[in-house]
Every structure is written in C-alpha cells, then in structure tokens.
Amino acid sequence: MGRARKELEGDDDRLKYAALELRLSMEALTYDRARAYKDEFPPAEYETWQPRKVMAVLLEFDPNADKDSTISFGVETTPGQPAEEMTMLGTEIVLNVATLRRHYDALGSFLHMPTLKQTKTGKTHDFEKLRSRCGEIAEYIEKVLASPVHNVTLGSFATITCMECNQPIRKRMPPSIIAVQAECFSCKASYKISDSGGGQVNWEPRNHEIACGNQDCGHKIQVWEREVAAGVTWECPACAGRNTIVYGIKHEGTAT
Ligand SMILES: [Zn+2]
Ligand SMILES: [Zn+2]
Structure with missing residues (x-):
C-alpha cells in the first residue's frame, strides 16, 4: 500500500503504477479472505480465478463473507441471557463485492494501452478521474488493513470425519436452511446434511x-x-x- 501512495504523489506517468499496486492489493485481500474459508473452499479451486469470482463463491456459502462485522463479548450472569456488560473487540472492515465491482475492472482497463482509435480522437485516459479513483481505493484498502479484527468467519458448522478417507469435512450451516450438501475435498464422497432439531444434524452419505x-x-x-x-x-x-x-x-x- 505504501508503494501505491507513493506513486499517487507522482505525476500522471506514475499513475499506472499506482493503479497496478492497488489492483494487486485488491487481489491479495480477496485471496486472504478466501483463505479464512479454507476448510470449505480449498485454494486449489480458486488459484487462477479473478477476485470477483472468488468473492462470488464465498458469498454463496456465507452471505456475510463480504460484510463488516463487530465482535463483542461478555459474561452472561443469567445463562442464555445476553450479558449486561459487553467488551468490544473491534470492527472488521472487509473488501466487499460492491467495491471490487466498481473499481477492479476500471483499473484493469486503464492498465491496457489506449487503442489506436482512442489515440487518434484524442480520447485518452482521464488522469484526473483515475487519480481520484485511486485515492478512493487506497483510502478504503487502508481501512481494511487497519481493522483490529481480521478474517472473522463466524457461523455454525457441521463437522464429521469422511467415511471414505477419514479427512475432516467442515460445512457451514446457513440459518433456517433444512438441508445442504457437503463434499469431501480429499475424495469423491459427498453427504446430505440435514437439521434434525435441537442443534443436531444428520449426515447421510450420497452413495x-x-x-x-x-x-x-x-x-x-x-x-x-x-x-x-x-x-x-x-x-x-x-x-x-x-x-x-x-x-x-x-x-x-x-x-x-
Ligand atoms: Zn473423503
Ligand atoms: Zn460380477
């Protein structure tokens, strides 16, 4: 990020380096976010993907994957009742899909050379606009990086050991969903997990x-x-x- 800031202070010729640095930062943040879900979404599956696609998949199994979250904790004086005094750990600011959508491709198109037609008609890049866009992204990324809590992925999970290969399988259970399918990442096994009430789930092998x-x-x-x-x-x-x-x-x- 420091490098992007430095390039932003330079003249228009340096802007493309700022744009490149910012794009790389957005990629790094998205992959970092995905790594928090490694039990559910193994890196081998998304290594070659664009950040927007990675985020879209994350959102599929956790609708809160790109939402900011605040973590607080407290001691319940009456079990089951929210604690009277809560201590706030901090708020995590996440690089969300809306920001990726707005800026990632725009920076990309700037990084490509202007076409011959654009050069002939004098319609080259609008450096002023790009500079303010880069400034906006840099500010946002700095906020994400400065978050006191990082990669929070709270949720309810169902976990078992795969019947076929003994590897652990962990699956997020979205609230109010009756059944989900879970696949083993190490072998061909898959399971149907259904809510059997009272916080219990039932794993049924799909064979x-x-x-x-x-x-x-x-x-x-x-x-x-x-x-x-x-x-x-x-x-x-x-x-x-x-x-x-x-x-x-x-x-x-x-x-x-
Ligand atoms: Zn398995
Ligand atoms: Zn036979």
Missing part, C-alpha cells in the same frame, strides 16, 4: 448400490454419487469381470 452387469453374478458394490459418470470402470470383486458405466439409448419404435 448408491450398483449391481455387476454380468447376469449370472449381480454382485453389488457401493459407489459415491460423484463417481458415477460415463466411462467409469471397475472390476467386479465377485466374478472378476469388468464393468463400464455407459450412456444408453432405448429405441421406442415409430410413433403411430
């Missing part, structure tokens, strides 16, 4: 029984729903034959 295609065998195996796709093959443990999942077409004859 199916498939019978061997050999009419004389019919041995059944369990497959995860995410594994079922045309071309998937397996060797039957009972008859040692090979089965392949294929798409099929059933001919219905002519319509009369």
